[in-house]
Amino acid sequence: MGxxxxDLVPAFLEFWAKAVQEPERQLELWDEYVAASPDVLNDAERNGITVDPQQVLAGYGGREDLIRANAPRATEWITSAFDLVAPALAAADVELHAVAMVGLGTSNGWVSVVDGSYTLFLAVEQIADLDGARILAAHELAHALQLPLPERPWPEDGTLGETVYAEGFATALTLELLPQYGLAEHLWFGTGYENWLAEAERALPEATAGILAELESAEHDVLRRYLQFIKDGDLPTRIGYLVGTRAVQRLRETYTWPELARWSTTRxxxxxxAVLDQKSDQGATRDG
Structure with missing residues (x-):
C-alpha cells in the first residue's frame, strides 16, 4: 500500500508568520495552532512532559531558516524511507501513517500510537542536514513497521530488553540498507560521534552485562541509564543502542529481516x- x-509544517509556518507580526498575541496564537494541530504535542504527551509555550516559542526564532529549508522535503524523506525499508521487511503491502511537522525542539523523530495505529513523526526543526534526514527517516520507518508487524503488536512502552532489541533492529537494518554511512552516523543521525563510538566500544562488555541483568525491567531509570541522552553513571549515554545493534547483527547471521521483524516480544x-549471554561470557574470558 504505502x-x-x-504534513503539518505549512500550518506551523502560517502560525509563525502571525506570531512574528503580533508578538503580544503569541500565546493566544499558540493555543489556536495547537488546538488545530494537536499532534504537535504528541512528543510531550507520550513522555509526560509539561510544555512551557514561552520556552518553545523562544526556540523557534533561531530555527526558522532550517524549518523553511526542510519544509518541502519532509514528506519525500518519509515516502523514500518507506520505499527503502518496507520491501526489506516484506511489508510493502502495509499501510502506514506518518506526520511531518515542527515539534517542540526536543526529539527529531519517534513512533507513537495514534487512534490505535503506530504513527511515525518527523520533526523538521531538529534535522540539520539531508544525510541525517535520510538515516533518521529510515530508522523511524523501521520502528513504525517492526512494532505492529508481529501477530501480537508490541506495546508502545516496553521493557529494557524489548527496547534494546527494537533500537538495535532499526539501526542494524539502516546500516545494511544505507552502507555509505558509518555506524556512528547511524547511531546519532549525524557526523562527529566517532569519539563517542570508540568510548562506547570500550565500555561494551560492562554495558552488555548490565543490560543482561535487567532485561525484564521497565523502570524509567533503568531505560534512561542505557538509552537516553542523560548521563547516568560512568557509561556513555545511549550505549544501549550499540549493544542492541551488535546483538541484532549477530542474529542477522542466522535470520532474515522479515523474520526478525515479526518476532514476539518474548522471542x-x-x-x-542468548546473544548477550554469549558476549558476556566472552568478555569475562578476556578479562580473566
Missing amino acids: VVVR ATDELR
Missing part, C-alpha cells in the same frame, strides 16, 4: 538474552 503523510527478548 505511507500516508500528514525477541529470549534471542537477545
Whole structure:
C-alpha cells in the first residue's frame, strides 16, 4: 500500500508568520495552532512532559531558516524511507501513517500510537542536514513497521530488553540498507560521534552485562541509564543502542529481516538474552 503523510509544517509556518507580526498575541496564537494541530504535542504527551509555550516559542526564532529549508522535503524523506525499508521487511503491502511537522525542539523523530495505529513523526526543526534526514527517516520507518508487524503488536512502552532489541533492529537494518554511512552516523543521525563510538566500544562488555541483568525491567531509570541522552553513571549515554545493534547483527547471521521483524516480544527478548549471554561470557574470558 504505502505511507500516508500528514504534513503539518505549512500550518506551523502560517502560525509563525502571525506570531512574528503580533508578538503580544503569541500565546493566544499558540493555543489556536495547537488546538488545530494537536499532534504537535504528541512528543510531550507520550513522555509526560509539561510544555512551557514561552520556552518553545523562544526556540523557534533561531530555527526558522532550517524549518523553511526542510519544509518541502519532509514528506519525500518519509515516502523514500518507506520505499527503502518496507520491501526489506516484506511489508510493502502495509499501510502506514506518518506526520511531518515542527515539534517542540526536543526529539527529531519517534513512533507513537495514534487512534490505535503506530504513527511515525518527523520533526523538521531538529534535522540539520539531508544525510541525517535520510538515516533518521529510515530508522523511524523501521520502528513504525517492526512494532505492529508481529501477530501480537508490541506495546508502545516496553521493557529494557524489548527496547534494546527494537533500537538495535532499526539501526542494524539502516546500516545494511544505507552502507555509505558509518555506524556512528547511524547511531546519532549525524557526523562527529566517532569519539563517542570508540568510548562506547570500550565500555561494551560492562554495558552488555548490565543490560543482561535487567532485561525484564521497565523502570524509567533503568531505560534512561542505557538509552537516553542523560548521563547516568560512568557509561556513555545511549550505549544501549550499540549493544542492541551488535546483538541484532549477530542474529542477522542466522535470520532474515522479515523474520526478525515479526518476532514476539518474548522471542525477541529470549534471542537477545542468548546473544548477550554469549558476549558476556566472552568478555569475562578476556578479562580473566
